Amino acid sequence: MPHLGNIMTHFRLVLRMGQTTGADLVQAHRSGKLSQEEWAEMIQFCRGCASAQDCPEWMDRQAAGADAPQTCPNRAKFAALKAAQTEQA
Secondary structure (H helix, E strand, C coil): CCCCCCHHHHHHHHHHHHHHHCCCHHHHHHCCCCCHHHHHHHHHHHHCCCCHHHHHHHHHCCCCCCCCCCCCCCHHHHHHHHHHHHHHC
16 A cells, blocks of 8 residues: 555645646535545545655646646546636636
8 A cells, every 4th residue: 555645735735736727626615516525535646646746846837727747646637627617717
């Protein structure tokens, strides 16, 4: 079983990746597009990701609205949330 990272560290990474990709996780949760269970699952996936330690530096180099890296286990979820929010706008 892989070592899981600190839950609060990965909570912050998921929030920040949402900001970087243009997926507002807080708004998605408030509007019912992201359940508590889905959000917890995203954090858990991040905790188990071998590339997570590279994310802060990667996010520092990105423009707003960038796609999550190919290695991100939550890449599809960020893209889906962003698309849903774009449709609402």
